[in-house]
Amino acid sequence: MEEDEFFGEETFQHYCAEFIKHSQKIGDGWEWRTSKDCSDGYMCKTQFQIKNRTAVSHRGTSARVQTCLPMEEALEPPLDDFEVTETTTATEVIKYEYHVLYSCSYQVPVLYFRASFLDGSPLALKDIWEGVHECYKTRLLHGPWDTITQQEHPILGQPFFVLHPCKTNEFMTPVLKNSQKFNRNVNYITSWLSMVGPAVGLNLPLSYARAAFQDEGNVDRQDSSIEPKSLEEL
Amino acid sequence: MAEEPESALQLPPSIAAEGEGPTEVSPETATPEPPSSAAVSPGTEEPAGDTKKKIDILLKAVGDTPIMKTKKWAVERTRTIQGLIDFIKKFLKLVASEQLFIYVNQSFAPSPDQEVGTLYECFGSDGKLVLHYCKSQAWG
Numbered sequence: 520m521e522e523d524e525f526f527g528e529e530t531f532q533h534y535c536a537e538f539i540k541h542s543q544k545i546g547d548g549w550e551w552r553t554s555k556d557c558s559d560g561y562m563c564k565t566q567f568q569i570k571n572r573t574a575v576s577h578r579g580t581s582a583r584v585q586t587c588l589p590m591e592e593a594l595e596p597p598l599d600d601f602e603v604t605e606t607t608t609a610t611e612v613i614k615y616e617y618h619v620l621y622s623c624s625y626q627v628p629v630l631y632f633r634a635s636f637l638d639g640s641p642l643a644l645k646d647i648w649e650g651v652h653e654c655y656k657t658r659l660l661h662g663p664w665d666t667i668t669q670q671e672h673p674i675l676g677q678p679f680f681v682l683h684p685c686k687t688n689e690f691m692t693p694v695l696k697n698s699q700k701f702n703r704n705v706n707y708i709t710s711w712l713s714m715v716g717p718a719v720g721l722n723l724p725l726s727y728a729r730a731a732f733q734d735e736g737n738v739d740r741q742d743s744s745i746e747p748k749s750l751e752e753l
Numbered sequence: 754m755a756e757e758p759e760s761a762l763q764l765p766p767s768i769a770a771e772g773e774g775p776t777e778v779s780p781e782t783a784t785p786e787p788p789s790s791a792a793v794s795p796g797t798e799e800p801a802g803d804t805k806k807k808i809d810i811l812l813k814a815v816g817d818t819p820i821m822k823t824k825k826w827a828v829e830r831t832r833t834i835q836g837l838i839d840f841i842k843k844f845l846k847l848v849a850s851e852q853l854f855i856y857v858n859q860s861f862a863p864s865p866d867q868e869v870g871t872l873y874e875c876f877g878s879d880g881k882l883v884l885h886y887c888k889s890q891a892w893g
Contacts, residue, residue: 652865653865654865689889693818694815694887697815714854723864725875728857728863
């Protein structure tokens with residue numbers, strides 16, 4: 520990376536290209552898409568997640584307060600057939616789309632995503648929040664409306680959820696500077712996506728961690744001749 | 754807020770850090786204890802002795818993140834990254850609004866559900882797994 524933690528669109532595309540190369544090797548499903556009118560492009564991936572939701576059904580009602588009631592009715596028999604309190608498990612398949620775009624104003628990548636049921640009905644923001652990993656919930660809940668917002672996809676023009684990029688530079692800088700100390704050529708996109716993805720259900724396979732470096736070799740292996748006590752100086 | 758430079762610390766390879774359960778965190782682990790091979794992993798009551806079940810993890814701070822006085826821990830293989838994050842956050846007394854990331858290879862954040870045993874198999878060397886950690890305000 521030529522300078523600090525900011526980079527231009529070209530560098531963005533370069534890192535995406537490297538990322539996609541590895542994705543293709545392992546069949547992770549990422550693709551590059553270009554917009555028809557301009558040289559802009561973005562990286563995208565679609566994945567399906569199966570969620571087993573346990574619902575305690577009372578006669579005639581559903582205890583679940585999610586916004587996917589229409590889906591429920593399509594899947595399950597009329598609830599008034601249940602005369603006793605019963606626990607049922609409904610399996611839902613949810614389609615997630617993740618798009619990685621470049622933000623000119625912030626000069627960082629931005630993660631756009633949306634989710635829908637198989638019948639095409641979109642998940643509401645409430646459902647998205649439900650899917651946020653426990654690890655992140657507390658922090659995100661401190662300011663949910665600042666961190667995940669709904670915006671128009673800059674290229675597709677459709678509504679997507681967005682992880683706000685204003686702090687990206689802040690959390691990427693120490694990591695990149697630390698890696699530079701060890702002369703590592705880090706793929707910004709790989710590193711960044713590994714950090715923000717899990718918050719919204721996107722997990723990168725571990726093999727990306729190795730592919731992030733130009734010179735894989737044994738650079739991450741400690742020289743076996745070094746005495747144990749010098750571990751402190753790593 | 755960074756503490757003294759890491760290279761100035763001369764800690765024995767293994768330190769028995771006791772009482773580091775999820776609900777009880779003692780910040781006073783700098784109390785010198787006789788070097789012991791029975792390093793207690795965070796979040797467990799049982800003493801380590803079985804090298805098969807536990808792996809050695811070396812924690813390195815990144816940026817302005819406070820440096821943990823105890824850096825080397827014996828951790829059960831099945832402990833997840835999330836579990837380790839929770840532990841470090843409590844250990845460093847981070848507030849809820851602060852996010853903590855853990856990295857392998859200094860720049861890749863494994864999924865929170867990833868088990869450290871798996872990470873050790875992939876990225877460990879010389880009997881230990883080096884993990885970097887960094888606190889940040891990642892969101893908002």
